[in-house]
Amino acid sequence: MKDTHAISLKVNGRRHELVVEARRTLADMLRHDLGYTGTHLGCEHGICGACTVILDGAPVRACLVFGVQADGADVRTVEGLADGEQLSDLQQAFSDHHALQCGFCTPGFLMLAEAYLADADRAPELSTEQARELVASNLCRCTGYQGIVDAVLATAPARRPHGNPAGG
Amino acid sequence: MNVIGARLPRKEDPRLLRGRGRFGDDISAPGQLWARIVRSQSAHGRVRELDVSQAVTAPGVVAVVTARDLPPGLVIPVRLAVPGTDLGRYLQPVLAGRTVRYVGEPLAVVVGDDPYACEDAAELIEIDIAEAPAVLDARTAPEHVAAELTAGYGDVDAAFSGARHVVRIELAIGRHSGVPLEPRCLLAVPDPDAGSLSVFGMTKVPVFNRDLLAGLLGMDEALIRVHAVDAGGGFGVRGEFYPEDFLVPWLAATLARPVKWAEDRAEHLMAVNHSRQQHHRIAAAFDAEGRITGLADEITHDNGAYCRTHGVAVPELTVAMLPGPYRVPAYRGRVRVVLTNKTPCGTYRAPGRFEGTAAREHLLDVAADQLGLDRIELRRRNLLTPDELPHQRPITTLRTDLVLDTGDYPALLAAAAREADRLGYHALVEGSGRGGPGTGPGRTGGGRLRGFGLAMFVEKSGLGPHETADVTVSKSGAVHVYSGGTSMGQGIETVLAQIAADALGVDPGTVRVVTGDTAAQPFGAGSWASRSTVVGGSAVHQAATAVRQRAVELAARMLEAAEEDLGLEGGSVAVRGDPAIRLTLAEIAQGAEPAGGYLRPGEPAGLSARRRFEVSHMTYPYGAHAAVVEVDPETGQVRVLRYLVVYEVGRAINPMLVEGQLRGGVAQGIGGALMEEFGYDDAGQPQSISLAEYRMPTAAEVPPVDVLVSQDAPAPGNPLGVMGAGEGGVNAVGAAVANAVRDALGLAGAVGQLPLTPARVRALCEGREGAV
Numbered sequence: 001m002k003d004t005h006a007i008s009l010k011v012n013g014r015r016h017e018l019v020v021e022a023r024r025t026l027a028d029m030l031r032h033d034l035g036y037t038g039t040h041l042g043c044e045h046g047i048c049g050a051c052t053v054i055l056d057g058a059p060v061r062a063c064l065v066f067g068v069q070a071d072g073a074d075v076r077t078v079e080g081l082a083d084g085e086q087l088s089d090l091q092q093a094f095s096d097h098h099a100l101q102c103g104f105c106t107p108g109f110l111m112l113a114e115a116y117l118a119d120a121d122r123a124p125e126l127s128t129e130q131a132r133e134l135v136a137s138n139l140c141r142c143t144g145y146q147g148i149v150d151a152v153l154a155t156a157p158a159r160r161p162h163g164n165p166a167g168g
Numbered sequence: 169m170n171v172i173g174a175r176l177p178r179k180e181d182p183r184l185l186r187g188r189g190r191f192g193d194d195i196s197a198p199g200q201l202w203a204r205i206v207r208s209q210s211a212h213g214r215v216r217e218l219d220v221s222q223a224v225t226a227p228g229v230v231a232v233v234t235a236r237d238l239p240p241g242l243v244i245p246v247r248l249a250v251p252g253t254d255l256g257r258y259l260q261p262v263l264a265g266r267t268v269r270y271v272g273e274p275l276a277v278v279v280g281d282d283p284y285a286c287e288d289a290a291e292l293i294e295i296d297i298a299e300a301p302a303v304l305d306a307r308t309a310p311e312h313v314a315a316e317l318t319a320g321y322g323d324v325d326a327a328f329s330g331a332r333h334v335v336r337i338e339l340a341i342g343r344h345s346g347v348p349l350e351p352r353c354l355l356a357v358p359d360p361d362a363g364s365l366s367v368f369g370m371t372k373v374p375v376f377n378r379d380l381l382a383g384l385l386g387m388d389e390a391l392i393r394v395h396a397v398d399a400g401g402g403f404g405v406r407g408e409f410y411p412e413d414f415l416v417p418w419l420a421a422t423l424a425r426p427v428k429w430a431e432d433r434a435e436h437l438m439a440v441n442h443s444r445q446q447h448h449r450i451a452a453a454f455d456a457e458g459r460i461t462g463l464a465d466e467i468t469h470d471n472g473a474y475c476r477t478h479g480v481a482v483p484e485l486t487v488a489m490l491p492g493p494y495r496v497p498a499y500r501g502r503v504r505v506v507l508t509n510k511t512p513c514g515t516y517r518a519p520g521r522f523e524g525t526a527a528r529e530h531l532l533d534v535a536a537d538q539l540g541l542d543r544i545e546l547r548r549r550n551l552l553t554p555d556e557l558p559h560q561r562p563i564t565t566l567r568t569d570l571v572l573d574t575g576d577y578p579a580l581l582a583a584a585a586r587e588a589d590r591l592g593y594h595a596l597v598e599g600s601g602r603g604g605p606g607t608g609p610g611r612t613g614g615g616r617l618r619g620f621g622l623a624m625f626v627e628k629s630g631l632g633p634h635e636t637a638d639v640t641v642s643k644s645g646a647v648h649v650y651s652g653g654t655s656m657g658q659g660i661e662t663v664l665a666q667i668a669a670d671a672l673g674v675d676p677g678t679v680r681v682v683t684g685d686t687a688a689q690p691f692g693a694g695s696w697a698s699r700s701t702v703v704g705g706s707a708v709h710q711a712a713t714a715v716r717q718r719a720v721e722l723a724a725r726m727l728e729a730a731e732e733d734l735g736l737e738g739g740s741v742a743v744r745g746d747p748a749i750r751l752t753l754a755e756i757a758q759g760a761e762p763a764g765g766y767l768r769p770g771e772p773a774g775l776s777a778r779r780r781f782e783v784s785h786m787t788y789p790y791g792a793h794a795a796v797v798e799v800d801p802e803t804g805q806v807r808v809l810r811y812l813v814v815y816e817v818g819r820a821i822n823p824m825l826v827e828g829q830l831r832g833g834v835a836q837g838i839g840g841a842l843m844e845e846f847g848y849d850d851a852g853q854p855q856s857i858s859l860a861e862y863r864m865p866t867a868a869e870v871p872p873v874d875v876l877v878s879q880d881a882p883a884p885g886n887p888l889g890v891m892g893a894g895e896g897g898v899n900a901v902g903a904a905v906a907n908a909v910r911d912a913l914g915l916a917g918a919v920g921q922l923p924l925t926p927a928r929v930r931a932l933c934e935g936r937e938g939a940v
Contacts, residue, residue, distance in 0.1 A: 023284065037194035038187015040400070042349045043433040047859035050349055078187035087185060095181040098828045102657025103184025104191060104350040104400030135867040139859065141349050141401050142657050144831035144897075145867040 007071035011036060012080030020067040026060075027051045029067035030077060038078040038107045042139070049138030052108040053077050059115035078107035081114065089158055090114060093151040101142035108138050113152045117159045126156035171670040172888075175824040178662045179681065180655070189398040192353030192369035197426035200355070201230055203416060204286035206276040207435060208268035210297045211304075211509040211852025215266055215275070217296035223278055226292055228285035231423060234276045235265040238418075242384065244409055246479035247376060248566065250317070253480055258314045260474035260512060262411045268297060269473035270509050271854055272438030274411050279419055279427060302852030306470035306506035307447055314471060315480045315505040319487040321562040322498025327462025331453030335535040337918035341523045341902065342845040343445035343470070345437070346516045346836075347864060348656075350400020352440065353430040354412060356420035364391040367417055371399040371654050371684055372407025373694035378686045380409055381417055392417075396684040402656030403836070404515035404696065405441045408477045412439075434857045441514030442846055443482065445470040446503075448527035458541050460550050463496045465527060467503040472512035480505050481566065482513065485520030485628075488565035492528055493577045493626045493790055494550045499561075509852045515696075517836060518895040521627065522902050529623035529903035530918055533910060543907075544585055547624055551577040566631055566697070572788050575816055575881040581624055584792035584814040587876050593620060593796050593810055597911075600798075617799045618809070619912025623903030626790045629892025630702030630883070632783040636691035637707035639668055639715045640776035643761070645739060645754030647672060647679040647712075652692020653704035654684040658894060659825040660700050666821050667705045667888065671712035672719075674739045674753065691780070698789075698892025701821060706886045707781040714777035718760075722775065723751045725766050726759050787883040789891035791815035793834075793900040797908040801933040804926030806842050806909055811901075812874040818883040818891040826893045827875045833897020835870045840898075841905035842923050843869065 003022040008015065011034060020029055025044075030036040030053070042050035044063045051062040054076040081088045087095070090113060100106040116134055117123040126134075131152045135145055183189055220232040243259035264273050276293055280286040303309045328334055354369040365387065370377045374394035382389035399406060412429055420427040431439065446469050453462035469483040487501030516522075536546040552559055552572065559572040588594065600618040638650040649668050653660050661681040669676035682688045683695075695704070716736055723741035724731040727749060735744050742750035751759075757775040759766040767773060794812040799805070813830045820826045843863045847855035856862035882889030906919045913932055921928055 021284070031193070032196075036187070037191075038189075040191065040350065041193070042351070042400075043859045045433065045858055045860070048349060078185075082186055087182065091185040094185055095177050098178075098824050100181065100184055101659065101828060101832060102349070102399060102401045103180065103189050104348070104398075104657075106184055107187050110185070132867045137866075139349060139864055139866060141347060141403070141836065141864065142832045143828060144833075144835035144873055145870050146831055146872050147828065149867060 005068045007068055009070045009073050009075055011075045012077060022066065022068055024067045025063055026065040026067050026070050027062035030062060036077045036079055040104050040107055042105065047139065048105065049112060050105045050108040052111045052138065054111055054115045059112050076111065078110055081110060090117065090155045093154045097147040097151040097154065099143060099147035099151040105138060105140045109135070109140065109148055112137055117156060123156050123159040126153060128153060171666050171676055172821055174666065174822065176662060176666060176676060176822060178659050179665055180659060180661050191350055191398045191400055192355065193430045195355055195368050195397065196428065197355060197357045200426040200428050201279050201281065201423065202283040202286050203419060203427050203429040204278045204283065204290045205274050205412065205435065206278065206290045206293050208264060208271055208273040208275055210268055210299050211271050211302035213268055213297040213299040215264065215268060216298050217294065218275060219294040220276060222292040223289040226289035228280040228282050229278060229289045231279045232276060233419065235261065235263040238262055242414065244411060244476060245380065246475065247409065247477040248479055248481040250480050250484050251567070253315045255314060255475040255479055258475040258507060260411060260476060262414050270511050271852060272435065272511055273473070277415055277419065279423065302509040304508055304510065304848055304852055306508050307468050309506050309508065312507045313504050314475060314507050316502065317480060317484055317487060318500065318502045319563045320500035324462050324464050324498045324500040327498040328453045331461055332456045333454040333539055334451060335531060335538055336451040337531050337534050338449050338920065339527045339530055339918055340447045340921040341444050341526060342840065342923045343442050344516060344840045344844050345440060345442050346401070346403025346405040347862065348401025348403055348406055351431045351433060351436045352406065352412065354416040355426065355428040356417040357426040358420045358424055360424045365417055365421060367392065367394045368397050370394045370407060370413065371397065371656055372402055372696055374654060374684050374686050375652065375690060375692045376694060377409050377413060381414065384414055385418060385421060394686040396682060399656040403517045404519060406656065408441060408514055433859060437857050437862055438511055438854050441476060442472055442511045443513050443516035443519060444523055444840065446486065446523045450527045450531050452531055452535055454535065454539060458539050458546050458549055460494060460496055462498040463491060465490055465501045467501065469503050469505045470508050470510065471505050472508055472510040474512040476512045476514050478514040482515055482519045485565055486524045488563050488570055489521050489626065489628065490524040490528055491561065492525065493552055493624055495552050495556065510848060517833065518899040521625065521899045522837065522840060525623060525625045525900045526902035526906060526922060529900065530906050533907045534918055537916065544581065544622060548578055548581060551581060553578060568785055571785055572626060574884055575790055577790060580790060580814060580816060580878060581792055583876065583878070584622065584794060584812065587814060588794040588812050591810065591812065591874055593794060593812070596796050596809060615801065617801060617912040618796065619908045620794070620796055621904045621906065621908025621911055622792060622794045623900040623907060624792045625900045626788050627896050627899055628786045628788055629698035630783065630787040630886065631697040631699045632703055634780050634782045635693050635703040635707040636689060636778065636780045637704065637711040638689060638776060638778045639708065639711040640774065641715060641753045641757045643754060643757050645678065645752055645757065647674055649679060649681045649708055650689040651681060651683045651704050651708060652689045652694065653700040654695040656695060658700065658829065659822065660695065663701055663821045663825060664705060664708050667708045668712040671709055672716050673737050698894040701890050702787060702886055702892050703781055703783060705821065705888055705890060707779055709887050710779035710781055711777045714779055715775060718777060719753060719756050719775060722756050722760055722766060726751055726756065783885055785885055787885050787891050789816050789818070789896055791896050793904040795904040795908040797905060797912055799909060799912045799929060804930035804933065806924055806929055808838055808871050808905065810874065811871055813897055814876040814878060815896045816878040816881050816891065817893050818881055819879050819889040820877055821890065823877055826877050829893045830875050830897035831873045833895065834873045834901055835865050837898040837901020838870055838905065839865045840923060841902045845923050
């Protein structure tokens with residue numbers, strides 16, 4: 001008898017209701033139950049970060065979170081970054097700075113950086129050292145990281161403070 | 169319009185940035201089953217019992233397959249055979265039968281409705297193995313030699329006996345692998361009525377794998393279609409024909425259902441080809457002026473438990489490429505290929521060269537110090553000069569004669585030394601208080617030691633013997649390229665579009681490139697050995713040029729003009745001097761339709777051409793790497809502070825992509841030089857089966873990499889003048905980092921072993937020099 005749960009969550013602003021097994025990871029649920037295959041699995045043990053998504057504002061490894069833990073949550077995935085056909089500033093910067101080759105780790109880096117840059121207080125002040133430290137959270141086997149660091153640095157100044165000035 | 173040489177944004181980027189890439193596990197088929205491979209947990213032993221009875225009846229399980237269920241005698245053949253070697257006894261069976269030879273060897277497959285259920289059922293299989301001793305040290309296992317290869321020429325013994333100086337070192341290279349971020353994945357979809365099979369996830373050499381699979385399944389190869397997918401990194405390991413590449417299609421054909429297999433990271437690290445592990449005893453003889461008179465290397469190559477598709481290509485490349493860019497009058501490279509109870513080996517980016525360059529260039533640094541010569545000056549004296557090229561060595565590799573084709577090695581070395589100086593590399597070392605090479609280590613304020621290392625190398629690229637491309641202009645005027653190359657992240661779609669656009673005088677944005685689909689290009693030889701831009705690009709250039717000629721021929725007919733009065737520019741054929749009289753490529757393509765009205769009887773329809781580029785020799789790019797490192801003698805930690813690659817590519821189609829290849833290669837090389845290693849315990853249990861244990865560099869370990877791409881030596885053997893760029897970034901990192909660490913520590917001898925992990929560096933600091 002499977003241990004299943006009925007849950008409801010929002011992905012990129014769209015509501016989904018589904019029944020998942022308790023042990024099913026958020027990554028498998030996003031990919032195989034909901035069709036968000038842009039979230040990639042590189043190690044399934046939390047090291048590589050390719051599966052990084054934004055869960056209620058925080059970047060998380062979707063391989064280390066169970067789907068049921070996202071019940072009631074707001075999830076953002078790489079599919080939600082672009083505005084229609086228009087790439088986001090961060091996505092465009094990745095292309096401009098040759099921050100991707102095979103592109104498998106790219107969604108994880110995008111969501112990691114997106115979560116960081118969404119913090120209005122720190123984004124415009126991002127230093128090279130901070131950008132490197134941020135990028136060091138995930139693994140890329142193709143680029144040598146320079147393009148990723150440059151893309152994040154290039155995006156940061158343009159991110160203007162927004163949202164609740166009191167910090168929620 | 170100068171399309172070649174432009175830093176155009178990649179065609180691949182938008183889909184990958186949006187999460188719309190189509191990687192193997194992103195594709196599913198209705199009614200699909202999942203496969204889970206059950207692997208040996210013993211390094212060596214006899215299989216006494218393999219009881220699958222509980223697994224077969226587990227919920228969701230459709231079938232459990234062992235060696236008994238497969239056609240008998242199935243082994244994976246060698247793709248790259250070295251003439252004169254017979255490896256038939258050492259090939260890997262698809263599933264182990266009576267004997268297992270490494271941890272991770274496939275023993276059984278569970279097929280079921282759901283991957284979680286398959287994993288549950290796999291744990292119900294009872295495996296009883298009578299363990300046998302595991303062979304883990306290739307150097308002490310002479311009875312396990314699968315092959316012995318020698319490359320060389322000249323009287324080496326005389327060179328050494330008559331030498332003024334003889335310098336010897338030993339250097340061991342660690343066991344590494346490519347470890348692409350995407351694990352392997354395969355989906356096979358049968359069509360029982362048509363008797364055909366679709367396969368998703370075979371990259372690198374899809375046509376070869378299709379033909380091999382057809383032979384193993386007893387199918388007509390045209391009934392198997394390998395589809396194009398995105399691949400999350402290749403690096404040599406992805407896309408070779410592994411046991412799973414038979415199992416998954418065979419299961420799909422046998423069960424008449426789609427079957428998917430997606431490996432997890434632990435199985436990837438113990439199942440996919442390992443590489444690199446070699447021990448070198450290398451020596452050079454010099455005359456009184458420091459000129460090399462002889463070079464000899466005795467190599468032990470740990471190939472793991474079987475010979476796979478690469479056969480003994482990696483050890484062959486090691487001894488073939490070892491003399492590098494130098495004038496070596498007498499040379500002998502001998503390698504013993506030893507089988508051990510570890511994961512079998514194949515190629516990993518710059519196979520044989522990462523290893524050989526490290527041994528040779530480390531030897532030269534030790535030699536320079538012993539001879540009292542500047543390390544760069546010693547190299548300069550021994551480099552082949554432009555008037556000595558082309559330089560043929562009486563050596564063959566990958567079934568080609570080794571002919572160093574073109575270049576100016578001394579000029580590149582001088583450029584690298586100048587660039588390192590200009591960028592302040594030496595100041596960074598001297599600023600730490602050191603008095604110069606040979607005067608002992610310099611210390612920073614924190615007691616850390618800094619050192620500079622340089623290494624020179626020759627790469628190889630553009631392996632033939634052939635590549636095919638089709639170029640077609642559709643009725644809308646769009647250009648379609650069907651290449652035999654494959655996409656693994658290197659940007660091949662962008663590069664081939666630039667080449668086609670250049671030949672046809674169109675906007676590269678209107679060019680669509682299809683790679684890796686055996687129906688679209690049934691004659692492709694794949695992407696490996698830094699061959700895609702050289703041979704794949706040349707084929708596209710030839711096919712696009714033929715389309716251009718055909719467009720002018722048809723336009724002449726349609727305009728009732730003479731061909732010599734017409735020119736093609738900006739996507740139109742126009743009368744020279746009267747540009748108002750013109751036809752777009754779209755109009756010409758429409759005219760070339762069967763009912764277009766302009767075809768002659770018997771003339772094939774369509775504005776398209778297929779061309780095959782053939783080449784019998786490789787082209788040899790070359791370069792230099794320089795590193796500044798900082799060593800903490802307390803912890804043994806090595807940090808790479810600065811890194812420079814100077815590399816000759818003949819002609820860069822897209823310099824941004826060339827730089828990207830070089831930077832990415834350096835990052836992998838730093839992993840191999842300092843961090844990455846597959847360790848085994850005494851029983852042969854792998855110690856690196858997660859990414860926490862197999863430590864790859866992050867942005868914290870890889871410094872910004874300075875790159876100087878040189879385009880001074882166009883390759884003579886292809887119409888574009890290009891050389892490959894895929895492996896020049898990784899080739900000499902082990903060498904440059906080892907030399908820099910040796911410089912920092914002020915060692916007289918060699919560092920002994922790569923990777924230079926903190927424990928090994930501490931041992932070197934404590935005077936246990938050369939400890940292996």
